[in-house]
Amino acid sequence: MDGKEDGVAAMAATYQGFDPAAYLQYNYTPPGADFENKDSVLLWKMGCLHRAFTEGDVSGELLVDIGSGSTLYQVMSGCEIFNKVILTDFLEVNQQELKRWLRNAEDSALDWTPFLKHACMLEGRQPSAWTEKAARLRSVVSDVLYVERAQPWPPHRLAQVCASLKKMGFTLIRLEVYTLPQDMRVGVDDVSGVFFAKAMKD
Ligand SMILES: C[S@@+](CC[C@H](N)C(=O)[O-])C[C@H]1O[C@@H](n2cnc3c(N)ncnc32)[C@H](O)[C@@H]1O
Numbered sequence: 001m002d003g004k005e006d007g008v009a010a011m012a013a014t015y016q017g018f019d020p021a022a023y024l025q026y027n028y029t030p031p032g033a034d035f036e037n038k039d040s041v042l043l044w045k046m047g048c049l050h051r052a053f054t055e056g057d058v059s060g061e062l063l064v065d066i067g068s069g070s071t072l073y074q075v076m077s078g079c080e081i082f083n084k085v086i087l088t089d090f091l092e093v094n095q096q097e098l099k100r101w102l103r104n105a106e107d108s109a110l111d112w113t114p115f116l117k118h119a120c121m122l123e124g125r126q127p128s129a130w131t132e133k134a135a136r137l138r139s140v141v142s143d144v145l146y147v148e149r150a151q152p153w154p155p156h157r158l159a160q161v162c163a164s165l166k167k168m169g170f171t172l173i174r175l176e177v178y179t180l181p182q183d184m185r186v187g188v189d190d191v192s193g194v195f196f197a198k199a200m201k202d
Contacts, residue, residue, distance in 0.1 A: 015090075020070035020097040021109035028071065028110055031184055035114055041194060043118070044178045046073055048196040050122040052174070053077040057200070064088065066147060070097035072112050072137065076119035079137045088147035095144045102138055158195055170199035 033042035052058065063082035065075055068089050075085050087098050101108045116134050117127035165172055176196045
């Protein structure tokens with residue numbers, strides 16, 4: 001194996017035994033996803049996504065979400081703009097979790113209702129419109145596919161990110177940074193922040 005394959009194999013090994021229910025519980029319930037806390041990283045992420053899809057410069061027929069994991073919040077704004085959405089992940093357990101919600105099964109590991117309500121509110125709709133958004137999302141997601149990036153994930157450091165986007169021919173439209181408040185740095189990882197980059201290929 002060359003270095004690149006080593007990196008992908010190491011990533012695959014890291015994800016062995018991955019438990020989507022535990023992931024959702026850990027990352028998508030308070031304090032990480034707290035609809036009562038305006039500083040919650042989840043609200044920041046959903047705000048970034050809402051802005052990105054409603055600024056008028058994103059359109060097309062097909063939205064492909066790479067590395068969906070077992071989550072749906074990231075396509076709750078985009079699903080109103082695109083008529084077809086494809087979710088992807090390389091873990092079968094994550095694909096199964098997404099499919100459970102899409103077929104309205106009762107054993108979804110997480111109730112996405114508050115997320116759908118919040119996405120509606122960002123769009124200026126009543127939270128009660130969440131049922132319409134859920135129906136829209138279920139109707140536009142045409143597939144949940146296996147995708148494995150052959151390349152290692154892009155660099156995680158902001159300097160590096162901007163430089164490699166430029167190198168690959170992208171123009172950066174928007175870059176937003178969220179710094180994790182000290183009281184939320186209670187996790188098992190060493191994450192100190194998240195960035196959101198919106199870029200367009202020239
Ligand atoms: C940081 S998680 C994001 C999950 C989810 N979208 C979220 O916002 O919480 C990245 C996802 O990419 C998937 N992944 C990791 N390495 C991958 C690879 N080489 N090819 C495809 N997917 C990969 C993992 O299974 C994981 O679900």
